[in-house]
Amino acid sequence: xxxxxxxxxxxxxxxxxxxxxxxxxxxxxxxxxxxxxxxxxxxxxxxxxxxxxxxxxxxxxxxxxxxxxxxxxxxxxxxxxxxxxxxxxxxxxxxxxxxxxxxxxxxxxxxxxxxxxxxxxxxxxxxxxxxxxxxxxxxxxxxxxxxxxxxxxxxxxxxxxxxxxxxxxxxxxxxxxxxxxxxxxxxxxxxxxxxxxxxxxxxxxxxxxxxxxxxxxxxx
Amino acid sequence: xxxxxxxxxxxxxxxxxxxxxxxxxxxxxxxxxxxxxxxxxxxxxxxxxxxxxxxxxxxxxxxxxxxxxxxxxxxxxxxxxxxxxxxxxxxxxxxxxxxxxxxxxxxxxxxxxxxxxxxxxxxxxxxxxxxxxxxxxxxxxxxxxxxxxxxxxxxxxxxxxxxxxxxxxxxxxxxxxxxxxxxxxxxxxxxxxxxxxxxxxxxxxxxxxxxxxxxxxxxx
DNA sequence: TAGATTGTTAATCGATTAACAATC
DNA sequence: TAGATTGTTAATCGATTAACAATC
Numbered sequence: 326x327x328x329x330x331x332x333x334x335x336x337x338x339x340x341x342x343x344x345x346x347x348x349x350x351x352x353x354x355x356x357x358x359x360x361x362x363x364x365x366x367x368x369x370x371x372x373x374x375x376x377x378x379x380x381x382x383x384x385x386x387x388x389x390x391x392x393x394x395x396x397x398x399x400x401x402x403x404x405x406x407x408x409x410x411x412x413x414x415x416x417x418x419x420x421x422x423x424x425x426x427x428x429x430x431x432x433x434x435x436x437x438x439x440x441x442x443x444x445x446x447x448x449x450x451x452x453x454x455x456x457x458x459x460x461x462x463x464x465x466x467x468x469x470x471x472x473x474x475x476x477x478x479x480x481x482x483x484x485x486x487x488x489x490x491x492x493x494x495x496x497x498x499x500x501x502x503x504x505x506x507x508x509x510x511x512x513x514x515x516x517x518x519x520x521x522x523x524x525x526x527x528x529x530x531x532x533x534x535x536x537x538x539x540x541x542x543x544x545x
Numbered sequence: 546x547x548x549x550x551x552x553x554x555x556x557x558x559x560x561x562x563x564x565x566x567x568x569x570x571x572x573x574x575x576x577x578x579x580x581x582x583x584x585x586x587x588x589x590x591x592x593x594x595x596x597x598x599x600x601x602x603x604x605x606x607x608x609x610x611x612x613x614x615x616x617x618x619x620x621x622x623x624x625x626x627x628x629x630x631x632x633x634x635x636x637x638x639x640x641x642x643x644x645x646x647x648x649x650x651x652x653x654x655x656x657x658x659x660x661x662x663x664x665x666x667x668x669x670x671x672x673x674x675x676x677x678x679x680x681x682x683x684x685x686x687x688x689x690x691x692x693x694x695x696x697x698x699x700x701x702x703x704x705x706x707x708x709x710x711x712x713x714x715x716x717x718x719x720x721x722x723x724x725x726x727x728x729x730x731x732x733x734x735x736x737x738x739x740x741x742x743x744x745x746x747x748x749x750x751x752x753x754x755x756x757x758x759x760x761x762x763x764x765x
Numbered sequence: 766t767a768g769a770t771t772g773t774t775a776a777t778c779g780a781t782t783a784a785c786a787a788t789c
Numbered sequence: 790t791a792g793a794t795t796g797t798t799a800a801t802c803g804a805t806t807a808a809c810a811a812t813c
Contacts, residue, residue, distance in 0.1 A: 333804065335747045339739035340724060357770060365724050369770095370806055377772065385770045385812045402743050403750055417644055421637035422738075427722055431742050472749070496749040498742070502647055504560060504585050512752055514745035516736070518642075519559035522651050522718070523622050525734035527555045529692070529716040530623055532732055553780065577794060589794095590782055597796065605788045605794045 330401060334375045338398050339431070340365055341375070345395045357388030404432030411437040411470050413485055414477035415445050415455050418500055422474060423451045433472065437464055458485075465492035472496045479503045486513075550621060554595045558618050559651070560585055561595070565615045577608030624652030630718075631657040631690050633705055634697035635665050635675050638720055642694060643671045653692065657684055678705075685712035692716045699723045706733075 344364050348356055358373035365372075376389065381397040383389040399405050412419055412435050422428075423435055440446055441458045448455055456464065464470070473494045477485050482501035489497060496512045499505055505513055564584050568576055578593035585592075596609065601617040603609040619625050632639055632655050642648075643655055660666055661678045668675050676684065684690070693714045697705050702721035709717060716732045719725055725733055 329751070330747070331804065332744055332747065335743050336740045339722075339737065339743050343722060343739075344724075359770075366726065368806070371804095373771070374773090374805085383771055385772090386768075387813070388770070403746055408746075417637055417641035421641050424637055425738065427739055428742075431739050432746070433742070472745075495752065496745055498745055502559075502563060504564075506586065510752055512745060512748045514741055514748070516738070516741050517556075517559065518645065518736070519563075519647055519651050520556045521734055521736050522648075522653070523555050523559050524552055525716055525718055525732060526623055526628075526652070526692075527550070527552065528732045528734070531549070532715065532730055551780065579794075588782070591780095593795070594781085594797095603795055605796090606792080607789070608794070 330378045334378055335402065337367070337371075337375055338402050341372070342395065342398050342402075342430075345391055345398070348391050349395065353391055355384075355388045356391050356394070358383075360388070399432075402432070404430070406432065408433045408472060409436040409468060409470055410472040410474060411435065411439065411461075411465065412474040412476065413439045413458070413461070413489075414475060414481075415440040415442075415448075415450060416476060419474075419476035420450055422476065422500075423453065435474065436468065437470070439464075461488065462492045465489070465494060470494060472498070474498045474500070476500045550598045554598055555622070557587070557591075557595055558622050561592070562615065562618050562622075562650075565611055565618070568611050569615065573611055575604075575608045576611050576614070578603075580608070619652075622652070624650070626652065628653045628692060629656040629688060629690055630692040630694060631655065631659065631681075631685065632694040632696065633659045633678070633681070633709070634695060634701075635660040635662075635668075635670060636696060639694075639696035640670055642696065642720075643673065655694065656688065657690070659684075681708065682712045685709070685714060690714060692718070694718045694720070696720045 341361060344361055345356070358376055359369040362369035362372040376383070376394065379397040379401045381389060381394060410433050412423060415423070415438050419438070423438060428434060435453065438450060438453050438455045439458050439461050440455050446455050446457045471494055473489045473496070475482060475485060475489075475497055479501045482499060482503050483505055486497055486499070486505045486507060490507055490511055495510070497505070497507075497514070499513055499515045502517060502519060504515070507513060561581060564581055565576070578596055579589040582589035582592040596603070596614065599617040599621045601609060601614060630653050632643060635643070635658050639658070643658060648654060655673065658670060658673050658675045659678050659681050660675050666675050666677045691714055693709045693716070695702060695705060695717055699721045702719060702723050703725055706717055706719070706725045706727060710727055710731055715730070717725070717727075717734070719733055719735045722737060722739060724735070727733060
């Protein structure tokens with residue numbers, strides 16, 4: 326029935342969407358896959374294939390209607406309706422995420438925030454009053470939350486995650502630098518800064534070794 | 546000569562390192578690839594292959610010396626010596642990154658921070674006094690910085706990036722939700738929250754459709 | 766019309782996984 | 790010794806890229 330769209334493709338969709346929204350603002354009516362590819366420095370064939378997986382139909386020589394393509398991508402991402410999420414751990418990173426306007430366009434919003442620090446509990450961040458961890462369970466159940474963002478210290482991540490699952494959460498976005506073990510059927514997405522940096526520094530090394538022998542060698 | 550280690554492998558190394566450090570603290574002397582794989586819920590063959598790419602030699606039945614493996618992974622990641630980086634955009638996210646202790650283990654440290662907001666300039670964050678953007682060029686050149694972290698609003702990202710490259714930066718870690726166009730030879734690593742979330746929500750949808758038909762359907 | 770672009774099938778590429786001999 | 794684990798080559802898998810007919 327519905328062919329699964331590969332995760333790598335799904336991950337590129339948000340970039341396409343952002344470009345398209347900018348085209349829309351500029352008043353562009355149609356756009357080709359090649360055009361988007363140029364903008365994002367991607368392979369045109371890849372963009373074409375990615376787009377075709379949404380099921381939209383284009384017109385040879387003309388491309389795709391910008392409005393339609395936005396709708397098509399939004400649907401494929403499941404971002405056409407909004408879901409509620411909570412956030413645990415209101416440190417700097419937690420605060421940054423709570424203030425990130427982009428999320429509203431990503432089909433979800435943070436509706437509750439929790440922390441265990443008495444100094445933070447009760448304060449208001451982006452219009453949300455931080456609640457104590459003790460209230461987590463009741464809140465998740467009552468509001469039927471199934472998505473949680475964890476910005477807690479590494480040491481507490483496993484415990485908090487288990488609590489979340491016990492309450493019925495099925496998706497956890499983990500920013501703590503630890504691998505969490507949870508029962509099957511629970512989805513954990515980890516945003517691991519060290520992993521990203523590892524990739525960046527390796528690429529920098531390659532550039533320096535391959536393209537500029539000797540240049541700034543040993544600096545990174 | 547030196548076989549390039551694939552980026553996916555490089556990205557897994559930090560997780561291995563973290564596990565190994567915890568083994569070290571527990572006093573473990575040797576560890577097998579299988580053991581690490583179990584801990585991280587990865588395929589043992591994959592871990593074994595990843596490790597072998599560092600060039601370390603293990604002993605059948607015994608595994609690898611924890612200390613040696615840590616050293617080996619650290620070297621492969623280039624994290625054995627420290628590099629200086631600067632950060633542009635001292636908002637909540639910038640602050641969070643400046644306070645992230647993990648980076649010191651990742652072979653780099655943030656030595657300078659810049660912003661254009663007069664209210665922020667001059668304030669101290671994690672022992673670093675925020676400087677005005679005007680001082681960026683002189684600072685980068687004088688301190689021979691080649692890595693910059695950008696936590697600026699999307700609209701400013703391209704301009705700031707160009708300025709950075711002009712000053713001699715060759716690696717940019719971009720947290721702004723835009724694609725930046727730069728000359729070849731400059732490495733840009735983008736940490737795109739929307740992309741991560743797209744992946745997470747797609748996986749949640751799959752779990753709900755595949756494994757629990759009807760269960761909480763339509764919620765995400 | 767001519768030619769740029771779509772849609773789709775086939776070829777390639779690279780990472781993951783399997784297989785298995787060597788060995789402590 | 791027996792068997793768990795390494796090291797390495799081969800098979801598989803899935804994503805990317807190429808090719809090309811269809812078409813506006």
